[in-house]
Amino acid sequence: MPALRAFDAAARQGSFRAAAEDLSVTPTAISHHIRGLESQMGLTLFEREGREVALTEQGRRLAKATRQAFGLLDDAVLALQNSARKAVRVSAGPILTARWLMPQISDFWEAHQDVELEVVPSFQPGTHSRENVDIVIRWDRLAGADEAAIKLLELNPVAIASQDFLTKHGPIKHPADLLELPLLHQKNHWGWLDWFAAMGVPLDQPLQGPVFEDANVLLRGAAEGQGVVVGWRPLIDQDLSEHRVVRVFDESIAPTHGYFLEVRDGRESRQEVRQVVEWLTKGVKPDATARM
Numbered sequence: 001m002p003a004l005r006a007f008d009a010a011a012r013q014g015s016f017r018a019a020a021e022d023l024s025v026t027p028t029a030i031s032h033h034i035r036g037l038e039s040q041m042g043l044t045l046f047e048r049e050g051r052e053v054a055l056t057e058q059g060r061r062l063a064k065a066t067r068q069a070f071g072l073l074d075d076a077v078l079a080l081q082n083s084a085r086k087a088v089r090v091s092a093g094p095i096l097t098a099r100w101l102m103p104q105i106s107d108f109w110e111a112h113q114d115v116e117l118e119v120v121p122s123f124q125p126g127t128h129s130r131e132n133v134d135i136v137i138r139w140d141r142l143a144g145a146d147e148a149a150i151k152l153l154e155l156n157p158v159a160i161a162s163q164d165f166l167t168k169h170g171p172i173k174h175p176a177d178l179l180e181l182p183l184l185h186q187k188n189h190w191g192w193l194d195w196f197a198a199m200g201v202p203l204d205q206p207l208q209g210p211v212f213e214d215a216n217v218l219l220r221g222a223a224e225g226q227g228v229v230v231g232w233r234p235l236i237d238q239d240l241s242e243h244r245v246v247r248v249f250d251e252s253i254a255p256t257h258g259y260f261l262e263v264r265d266g267r268e269s270r271q272e273v274r275q276v277v278e279w280l281t282k283g284v285k286p287d288a289t290a291r292m
Helices: 002-013 016-023 027-041 057-084 094-111 163-169 175-180 190-198 215-223 237-241 271-280
Strands: 046-049 052-055 087-092 116-121 135-141 150-161 229-233 257-263
Touching: 002 016, 002 027, 002 057, 016 027, 052 057, 087 094, 087 271, 094 116, 094 215, 094 271, 135 271, 150 163, 150 190, 190 229, 215 229, 229 237, 257 271
Parallel strands: 087 116, 087 135
Antiparallel strands: 046 052, 135 257, 150 229, 150 257
16 A cells, blocks of 8 residues: 555656655655565556656556545545544635635634634645545636636735835836836736736736745735735735735726635535535625525
8 A cells, every 4th residue: 555655646746756745755765665566566657767757658557546546545534534523624725815714713613613624725726636625715817707606705906015115116107117117926917917907008018027826925025025016905905004015006996806615516415514605605695605
């Protein structure tokens, strides 16, 4: 079993080192397990070239089988654990977890002391088949969201930066002036593209600037004067009230993105899952939660 676990992790991660981090062992242990497995089976499972590894045809066939087998085992273990304790696992992005969920987590504990809520921060909630979660909360554009999902929160984009940054680079009188300043992006350029379009600024050239996956990192960069970012209200309201960042303009743009809740298939029948959904959606209009 340890050898197959090591192989499965290496096949999924595409690297012995990454597999070692995934299983909290050393890369040497991963390599030893896989060489032992290859010797036992009389097959070469990985092509090795320096530190790079790639699955052979036999390796791909075995990887498909181990992925299915360990997926079934993980699901069975999770089901047994959940039958013994009322645990509900929620996958959500880091900024929603930190700025929206955490400030109200004690309210959940007081209302549902018999339910163990496990929050799994993820940059791409629900995309990994082995994530083993009951509820997924995704960040998405309002225009392209799944109609079956429950909308939790709408987000209004505003341009923000530190006061020191604005003092250094000001005066900034027109939205087009930002095209000459360092812009920081989250995940892709869509946030700024939507913002400039809403502000009536035509873009003749592609936007430039570093892209960060974690919005918390992006906000820290803005607070430290590294550039201008698109902030999403109400998630940044505390940053604004405590003057870590300030708004560059007094713009009023309709919501373009939001957070949407989905319950994994088959999990909605569990009472504790329904309790968590009801708590998460307590401020949402009743017709949105009727899909449950």
